Amino acid sequence: MKTSCYLVASDKVIPAWLQPVAILDLCAARGIDTHELLLNTALFASDLPFTGRYISLLQFQQLLRNANRLWPGADFPFQLGHQLLQHGLGPISALVDSYSELSTVLTLLCDYSVLLSPALAMRLVRPAPNEILIMFKPSAFVSVDGLALVAAITTLASIIKRFSGLREARYFFRSSVGEHREHFIAHLNGSCCFSAPFDGVRLLVDDTEKESVSNSVRSQVAIADCKALLPNAPYLSERLQKILASEGGGHSDLSACSVKLGISQATLKRRLREHGLSFQQQLDQYQLELALIELLLKRTSVDDAAARLNFHDSSNFRRAFKRWTGLSPSLMKANFNDLMPPLVK
DSSP states (O other), rough: OOEEEEEEEEHHHHHHTHHHHHHHHHHHHOOOOHHTTTTTTOOOGGTTTOTOEEEHHHHHHHHHHHHHHHHEEEEEEEHHHHHHTTTTTTHHHHHHHHHOOHHHHHHHHHHHHHHHTEEEEEEEEEEEEEEEEEEESSSSEEEOOOOHHHHHHHHHHHHHHEEEEEEEEEESSSSSOOHHHHHHHHHOOOOOEOOOOEEEEEEOTTTTTTOOOOOHHHHHHHHHHHHSSSOOSHHHHHHHHHHHHHHTTTTTHOOOOHHHHHHHHHHHHHHHTTTOOOOOHHHHHHHHHHHIIIIIIIIOOOOHHHHHHTSHHHHHHHHHHHHHHSSHHHHHHHHHHHOOOOOOO
């Protein structure tokens, strides 16, 4: 495995014997030809069960696209989400079973999100004691892989329903629903909001529940097994986001970030370009995420949100926000409140 401080999408770090095998099993049950399914994935049926083999994110996404194309219907990512809960998550399943507190499990799932969904990064935000938000974003590319997102949220929806601390769940998708709304309703069994400002899950939980540390041997083994499967570094986009967070976001520039990554500015630009990214896009994404949390989850005023994002003038923040989203901060707040009112306590 790669030993630098960041990964690129061509690095082979995804265990082929976990989710890829789950995809093959799921498709085999529908009579899909394995050889056609594995086309352009660097995997071959003769190598099954792929123990010890790793594939890249690019190859994994190709496998997802192949499966979705060959699947007889429009519900492949939902069925994959259910399948992964049965097998395909490896030590994540044992980790979930080792804890009784929902908030603890969600925190651990975010820590090991690459095992839940290699194409996605997860962030946990707790705007209030009784509220948890899980935000999804692409781990390596500029846009979210829709197949991976639906599969991950389907799996997560099934996981969270196991816990008594859950009172309500609402699901958010930046994309429009299209013609298959019934699949979201049937498989997620919760309120779904489309054309939302972010991809994620918002949970109302029992605010008396406290995070705890499990000292059971089972939980320790599960965590050790998860750590053993983690890549040695995050993808470049995730690494850059962490650098921006450590530097306060608005005070970072290309030069400072390239120094922290140990590469030249030209190399950083090239690496980002290979993933359809740019430094400005990454900076905008980081600031937009903070802005959405402040405005929509914490219900901060526009002026206060501007100050917390280190904008010296709120008018500059308003212009930047409109450039990011096409909407003014005030209109975004109004639209969000119409889309989903505050959770009832």
